[in-house]
Amino acid sequence: MNLSQPPQSVVQSAFNGAPDPQPVSTTCPYCGVGCGVAATLLADGKVTIAGDQNHPANKGRLCVKGSALDETVDLNGRLLYPQIRDAVSNTMARASWDQALDKVAQGFNDIIARHGPNAVAFYVSGQLLTEDYYIANKLMKGYIGSANIDTNSRLCMSSAVAGHKRAFGEDLVPVCYEDLELADLVVLVGSNTAWCHPILFQRITTIKETRPDVKIVVIDPRRTATCESADLHLPVKQGTDVWLFNGLLHYLSQNGLTDSGFVDNHTNGVSGALSAAEASSAELMTVAKICKIDPNDLLTFYHLFASTKKVITAFSQGVNQSSAGTDKVNSIINCHLISGRIGQPGMGPFSITGQPNAMGGREVGGLANMLAAHMELDNPTHRQTVRTFWDSPAIADKPGLKAVDLFQAIEQGTVKAIWIIATNPLVSLPDANQVQRALLACELVVASDIIEKTDTNAFAHVLLPALGWGEKDGTVTNSERCISRQRGFLPVPGEARPDWQALCDVAQRMGFDGFGFNSAHEIFDEHARLSTFCNGAAEGDFTPRVFNLAGLVGMDSLQYNGLSPIQWPVLRDASGELRSTQRLLTDNRYSHPDGKARFIATPPRAPVHATDEDFPLALNTGRVRDQWHTMTRTGKSAKLADHVPEAFIDMHPQDALLYGVREGSLARVSSKWGAMVARVQHGGGIGRGSLFVPIHWSNQSASDARIGAVVNPVVDPVSGEPEFKHTPVRVEDFPVAWHGFVLSREEVAMAGVTHWTRIQGRTFARYELAGRNIIADHNKWVRELLNLDDPDADWLEYADKTAGVYRAAHLINDQIETCVFISPRPDLPSRAWLASLFAKDQLEDADRVGLLIGQPIEKGADAGPTVCSCFGVGRNTICNAIREQGLTTVVQVTSCLKAGGNCGSCVPEIKKLLATTLVEEAATQ
């Protein structure tokens, strides 16, 4: 035992006879930065979180979401047991794993038997671990024999994947995080890095502090938080990126920046790309006009790029989520190829992925148009390779349905069974109401999740409980190809199982061999072996695949458990030492058969649906800083709820004026596909003609804030990635009769409330409300809402009926249980002080008074015990007046303070006070 330990823990551990809890190194489950987390399970069941000092991605730092992981691991709302929908009552009932697995296996087998393998599908997620992903892909493509497995990564970085494959012949991210620190110019395109990848952004800004010459350029229609650190912000019109980068390509070529040696020796297709660029973007003024930016700024950017060798162009969803997303990616890569700014430290195009294991999913081929281990579905040799390796009964021979097409096929009835794992398509897909129609029409909907009640799970026939972060075990790969372990440190809750196990169980019940895995480690080993199978010249005439985990083949479980973060390809050198690969393409060899990179001609295309008279505004969607996806996990954290508690519609004040909506009031955004309602706000840095709405709110957290329902189901023709960043919409006022909020220790069912949002507080839930109904009797209405029928409950209330103002609170044993505020205007008091009352075991009288005002009462000067009750004058007030004003008679006191001037019953007491006070005065003088 260490003497430097605080005495208390010495005593405690000695007493418990157990060693102090040790931190477990794991990986954050949120964005694609993939930060290392040191998580400690304390003896009392609580969890502490810290950044992992040894992880190369974050070196000990964590963003606010990662730091709040401890607030998300409770079991509230968890799905703990399998459930099967009862056909008669149409409600979910608890079932055994055997029943649930049989139901899934038989259901899939029946449908395959009747309609063929393409009538079933999996829709999985970038939240899955590589091992889960591997099994799902193996089952669907190698055993069921269909490629109908797609993932929510389709919504995130499939355009980057497609762009990489077109340019490099393989889905390769050439650079690493360190390159951001080595670069002299960092161009951030369509990426609010400050909010969405905070740790990477910190790394960039930290370097700028030590090397002030480093320039940051942000290309984004919105003036986001990221722009605060930028040297130049180009607020391009949504969807015009290709014009901009074609213009850059043309500029580089015109200004002698072509790296002829590189282009000639290592690339193909430059002339095609240049003619497309010239056709669209030869004139700087034209580009500036189309992109709606200042031509001087545009020229400044072109000049910066041209004059800086070490340039990183990092891009994210603003590029990918577009009907021209793949072209946008290639238009960026083109600029790096022509100037040879690739393959060396501090330069290159850099796709920053949104999800913790988007990259891992790509490695195992978890997309409908991929195979496994970076092999191609449309390549017969690859198909044979994989099938041979798996020794599987079948192999999918044509691409499966991509996310948007998949749900349309379900609605049309060609796909009849779907297994949704770790994702919430009813919220996240475009035209999300179509997803609801699809699930309603689907014969068999299986959902694996950690949370019981989600918008999607509401339509499931079978629910399978999965392990969540902190419980499950496996690997993830971040944006710089770094494979890190996610390790379990929490006990398995209820009957939850790892997703790979549920998949293997179903596979075996469907009658398939090849799924007898006992651990994530065994699966990883098979995955690693597949990456080396028939890979490279040594294996014959195969084109070598860069993705190769040769160095990780044959690890024992101890080695797997102890695996440190490592970047692929992972090989072993001659001496047998593991070799991580920081950068790719340094040898200028690409994965196309000719070993060369390809320029892609990118004639620009506008977004598929243009704004028009009926839908004059362009909707943009995205994340907020402190929430993740559909909030099933981050929504549990009170800390994270504070930053942006409600969904919002960010728009330019002049547009608000034009369309008759007001900041702070509710408005409805509608497109041809659907509508949602949220509060209007300004100040999000958006230009005229656009709206921005965050993606996180679901039917679980708000009445009508699913922006997915509004987004057009348009996809990129190459990548199939939806156009989330451009939907023509209109906005209109959403009039309500009243606004209000509830803070409650118990959950409140929002029956009969027109508009609501649920926000997690520390020991309570907060609901923001608005209603169209005229409330005749507030007391009755509110008590019904809260389901409080005890007439003797400690209930205090304030009512200004004609003004429509009502405030009430329910206390139990002097502790606040609920408070409700209602007003016809959104002029409600701050929730912060009221929220703080929930932390008190007992309210003081002053709190009780403040409770109905919604603000703390300052204890005024103590007037002392009341002497004159007719005029409410206290003893101290009287004595002070006697002293300060030299009063000597009752009449004087009365004329001064009114005291004694009505019924006169206090006159004797005033006389006494006069006498004693005057005596005291005399004594002190």
Added chain:
Amino acid sequence: MTSATGHPKSAKLAKPSLVVIGNGMAGMRTVEELQKMAPDLYDITVFGAEPYGNYNRILLSPVLAGDKGVEDIMLHTREWYQQNSITLHAGDPVEHIDRRRRIVRSRAGVEVKYDRLLLATGSTPFIIPVPGHQLPGVIAFRDIQDVETMLAAARDHRHAVIIGGGLLGLEAANGLLRQGMDVTVVHVTDSLMNQQLDKPASALLKKALELKGFRFMLEAHTTEILGAERVTAVRFKDGTEIPADLVVMAAGVRPNIALAKKSHLHCERAIVVDDTMQTYDPRIYAVGECVQHRDATFGLVAPIWDQARVCGAHLAGAGHRRYVQQATATKLKVTGVDLYSAGDFIGGEDTEDLVLRDPRKGIYKRLVLKDNQIVGAVLYGDVKDGPWYFDLIQHKTDVSSLRNHLLFGQALCVQAA
């Protein structure tokens, strides 16, 4: 003997005569106001029915409860009258006014000529004329004599029944309870103090008083007072009877206008006065509970103080004041019950209510607003802002800017402003 101004007593003959009928709070306050402005204008003669100097009738409740003695509530002792050269005929009520000759005559036959006459005859308790109302042990609660009767009864008897759950009845009940009697308050309507409180406040009051030991019979109509030598029980319309050794009638008062009527002064419900407190006879003024001003009669002290001020000024010959009715405020003198009521607390179709309820803490507050002004207030449990609201009522302050915080008190409104 010389007057305070040092003029010889013989100068008295030259002064006009002011006769005051009624040695109570209203009449004597008027005299005080007059003396402040014109100390030597009149020869003043006061006739009073009770055999005391002037005392504070409002404080009879604390005397009954034992919190104060009779000597504590004296406003003007007999010495004061002497010092101020006022002739007092205590225990000798005036029975006749000869308006033509301007002479009053007392029961004892004292005749005094007047140049100005002030009627301050007050009111008489309303004794419900049920059978048995004249039995010994049936009294009102109006004067020191009544208090002494009650104190005596409390010594020898057990059961007290108070008829009337208004302000006075509850104070009487409280006093008798404090004196150790079993007390039942009988009230015809379903809510106590319905002249001052709305129903929610009334319900809180009832609950609080019950905890103190009060018993209540609401919506109870007394039909008979039973007893032979002395009262023994009270019977109600529904046939129930309760034992009673003492019955206190506190069912309201009637303006005492018998003398005025006999003298053919214009009366309606009370003696009609104008804004200067002058009656239809220009030599005769009237103040207090016996007057009617623009349809209103009076029972609380505050408006009477205002009347005294106006009347005193006119008697002094300085006709610069006129009486304006103001909202009134009430509180109940029962220890541990904080209650404040002011103005039009019932309201109507054109009024708005602000209401705060905290039953667990025994707090109820209601403000009645009209045209952005407070017109009425009922406060129960937390009354410290009562006087402030009363001020706002009287000054007709526009409270629209305070509205959101108004019910939470002056301190917060000042802070918010």
